[in-house]
Amino acid sequence: MNDTAQWIVLMGFVVSFSLFFLAVILNQSTVVGQTTAEAVSEFPKEDIRGVRTALLQSNMYWASVNDQTNIRLDIENISLTRQNAVIRIYAPISVNDTYWLYPIHYNNGVTEYNERWKFP
């Protein structure tokens, strides 16, 4: 029985397996961060903030109920058409004499968001 070069064969196996392992790691590195970055890009942060800002502006500056209703309906319509998002802005709820709660509902099929903004 010829049992020379056993170490060389064994080392050959070790090296080839480690190369395979490195290739797997390299393969994974090409997709790292994709889901994270997509999640950040898809999240409609600015859309939600924009609706809140517009709503609070309409309540702060222009007290006319007619104007507020117009603005609310415009926002609901335009966001459905242009931003693919269902927005409902409900009538403010009175907390006490000073503060009101402004409920906003936002849903674009991926992100659902509800808030009650406390404001004078």
Add this chain to the structure above:
Amino acid sequence: MVNAECGQLFTIEGIAAALIMLATVFIVVNTTSVYTPGDTHVNDMQLEVIGTDALKMLNTPVSMSGDGKSPLVRMIEFNDADAFNKSFSNILNNRTGADPDTIQFSADISYKSNCGATKNGVNTTHFTHSERARPKGGLFGGEHAVHVSQWIILDDYNTTTFKNVFPEQCGSNSAKRAALVEVYLWRD
């Protein structure tokens, strides 16, 4: 032929080891600069942030006294596309150093019409665009564009110029309306 053949296997092993080492160096050097799909999203996110900030700056009232209208609202009420073009381009493209950036844009306004065949529907009209954008707005198709938007509240009848702000609009009574300023941004 030389008769000493005892070193052949060692030579082959040496060559194999050299190749393995070269391959390892190649892999190590390369992994630091792999351009992953996630990286393209990073660029898009940065462009979105720049655009959103620029629009938000324009939509910030200069003073809280008076009617509290922002420069953006005034430009749209007066249909002043040139002023918007100039200030928006400046905010987008200014950077430290001599050369400005080359961000291009195309801006539209979406609003609810109150007149004619499209009554109560949502219309989008082109507002203005940068130098190297498609002449009548929209995109050629080759741009890698991102979309940013900003809500504004405006009077739909301008009492200074006596004109309706939007094309599909009747009457001359002013009301507060919400509209959406939408901008496509890309680097050219």
